[in-house]
Amino acid sequence: MVSFSNLSDDELLFLLKKEDKFAFSEIYNRYWEKMASYSIRLTKSEEESADIVQEIFISLWNRRNEISIKGTLCAYLIKSTKNLSLRYIERNVHNTHFVEELADFIADKSQDIEQNISLKDLLLEIDKGIAKLPKKMREIYILSRDEQLSYREISKKLNISELTVKKQISNSLKIISEAIKGRFSIAVSALLLYFFR
Known part of the structure; x- marks a missing residue:
């Protein structure tokens, strides 16, 4: 009997296309x-x-x-998750209770979330900021954001220290934040960078 847990994502996708329910279950799990x-x-x-x-x-x-699927299965699923979650946020962004919960981490509670924010525009600006990152920093940031890898996992994957990973991600967030400065309020910028990092 095939041990599906030992199969790669590509092998599981191949079996999925052949309507293998066990492969689908393994992807889910x-x-x-x-x-x-x-x-x-x-x-x-x-x-x-x-x-x-x-x-x-x-x-x-x-x-x-x-x-x-272009790229990895993990990145595809996380991106799909992000897209559907964004739709939920867009549907609820004018709901006062929802906004208050979402913005809880912002230190200055006096700043309001922009009422007419366009999430798509903001994400486009963030993507432009990401494109401006140095190659290695961009690679680390994408592994963290799109692949949802931990500092330790990125460290092992790229053979660099966890401290380096942490610093690179921190610096990348600063660069991206600077790239969108002035286009959106500080509160919204901080909010989106926090949740989509």
Whole structure:
């Protein structure tokens, strides 16, 4: 009997296209927790995050024969999680209670979240900031944001110290923050950089 837990993501995707339900279950078991955790960070809602993850996996199964993934499966699933979580945020961004919960970490509570913020515009500016990062710093930032790897995992993957990883990510956040300065309020910039880092 095949041990699906030992298969690579590419092998699981190959089997998924052949309608292998065990391969699908392994993908689910491998990534649902990371996806849910990421979504909860964004939406602040465990219930909504559970629905988001479920919707992504239903879509993955329904599109199994036509799906084309560029890059890693993990990055694809995290990106899908981010996109659906953003839709939730966009639907609720004018809900006072939701905004208050989402902005809890901001030190200066007197600053209001912009009422008419365009998340797509802000994310576009953030992506432009990321594109300006030095190559190595950009690679580390993307591994952290898109792959959701920990400092330790990035350290091992790139054969550098955890301290270096931490400093590079911290510096990248400063550079990206500077890139969008003036276009959006400090509160919103801090909020989005925190949740989408």
